[in-house]
Amino acid sequence: MRSTAGHAVNATGKQVMKVLFIGGGFRFWGMEQGLLTLEEHLQERGVQCLHVTGAWSDGVFNARLGAAGIEHHAFKLGRLYLTKPSWTFETLKELPQAGAKLRKLVRSFKPDVVVHVDNRFFLVIYPILLGLKCRHVYCEAVTPSRAWVDALIYRLIFASCSSVIAHSIDTEQAFRKMNLGRSPIITVEYGIDCRLFTSNARGARTTTYIGIVGQIIPRKGHDILLKSLMLLKRRRLDVCLVIIGEGDKEFSDTLKLQIADWRLDDSIRWMGVIQDKSIIYSQFDILAVPSRSEAFGLVAAEAGASCLPVVASRVGGLQHVIADGESGILVEPENAEQLSDALERLITNPALRNSMGMAGRHRVESRFSPERMAENFLRAVQ
Numbered sequence: 001m002r003s004t005a006g007h008a009v010n011a012t013g014k015q016v017m018k019v020l021f022i023g024g025g026f027r028f029w030g031m032e033q034g035l036l037t038l039e040e041h042l043q044e045r046g047v048q049c050l051h052v053t054g055a056w057s058d059g060v061f062n063a064r065l066g067a068a069g070i071e072h073h074a075f076k077l078g079r080l081y082l083t084k085p086s087w088t089f090e091t092l093k094e095l096p097q098a099g100a101k102l103r104k105l106v107r108s109f110k111p112d113v114v115v116h117v118d119n120r121f122f123l124v125i126y127p128i129l130l131g132l133k134c135r136h137v138y139c140e141a142v143t144p145s146r147a148w149v150d151a152l153i154y155r156l157i158f159a160s161c162s163s164v165i166a167h168s169i170d171t172e173q174a175f176r177k178m179n180l181g182r183s184p185i186i187t188v189e190y191g192i193d194c195r196l197f198t199s200n201a202r203g204a205r206t207t208t209y210i211g212i213v214g215q216i217i218p219r220k221g222h223d224i225l226l227k228s229l230m231l232l233k234r235r236r237l238d239v240c241l242v243i244i245g246e247g248d249k250e251f252s253d254t255l256k257l258q259i260a261d262w263r264l265d266d267s268i269r270w271m272g273v274i275q276d277k278s279i280i281y282s283q284f285d286i287l288a289v290p291s292r293s294e295a296f297g298l299v300a301a302e303a304g305a306s307c308l309p310v311v312a313s314r315v316g317g318l319q320h321v322i323a324d325g326e327s328g329i330l331v332e333p334e335n336a337e338q339l340s341d342a343l344e345r346l347i348t349n350p351a352l353r354n355s356m357g358m359a360g361r362h363r364v365e366s367r368f369s370p371e372r373m374a375e376n377f378l379r380a381v382q
Helices: 030-044 060-067 085-109 119-128 148-160 169-178 222-234 249-261 277-282 298-305 336-347 350-367 370-381
Strands: 002-004 007-009 018-022 048-054 071-075 113-116 136-140 163-166 185-187 208-213 239-244 268-272 286-289 310-313 328-331
Touching: 018 030, 018 085, 030 048, 030 060, 030 298, 030 370, 048 060, 048 085, 060 071, 071 085, 085 119, 113 119, 119 136, 119 148, 148 169, 163 169, 163 370, 169 185, 185 370, 208 222, 208 277, 208 298, 222 239, 222 249, 222 336, 277 298, 286 298, 286 336, 298 310, 298 350, 310 336, 328 336, 328 350, 336 350
Parallel strands: 018 048, 018 113, 048 071, 113 136, 136 163, 163 185, 208 239, 208 286, 239 268, 286 310, 310 328
Antiparallel strands: 002 007
């Protein structure tokens, strides 16, 4: 690959599209996994990707970008926080030097498009890039907040970007209800690389393992699942709950107190963070996603890729990831009784678990492939 007139060209002389991604990386969560998969498959298509993250992070996302062969930089570009003045001060203190590094990088890279993935980050980054004649696109991975400050930022985004990409139908619908501006909103659903997941034969075992994966925060509904577990134990079902992830300490401590009160300690496994996806899902017979809100539901799609049935709340993107009654079961949010009934149905019917798991794999392969995501993304930014 060589460069001409500031743009890379391949061996045949065809100009290569160059995309600069900015944002993400504080932790390696769902958005970061989705972006990594997208950038890997864009590069497989000959697109040159470059990613800039903030330097205040655990470094996992940058390490994963590097392992995938994606050029990346971590600059001390932070967010502005109304409730954390010390963090805002650090951002402003580092901004002149970090901003100069970013402008120099953009001048050198000459991206065809700059893709922003965080609205608060956008508020800091966009003014830095003024005058560089960049075309800007914004990607949103979560259901947009309607708080006044976020609504103002979103209006700036819609006024400044040529298009807005929503990573779920739920997010697109939320943006349209907010009536923010004329920029087109395009849904590009996340892709799941099924090569990373195996349908391990879980075999016959007396205990049924139910998994929950992700940040341990109130929105994810761990407390609802604990109530369901208590009900299942009262029905004398042999079940074990495997909790994978980390998060809010206060919420985690509250969960542990509840576990002790209900004498569920022997039926819980706290596994912390596990990066290897094949290890995560091979431990379960069923995945539970009792979220109170979920823009997409990446773990539900990953479970489908692993041939696991999913019991999830009927909220947000989960309603599109899961085919109710085919690849999993949807229940009303906050309803521990309904959740326990759905889990019991699967616990007592291994054949149904198997058929739903196979349907989940087929659904992910056909609807949520990384190739489809990359193709839809390129349509959205070109």
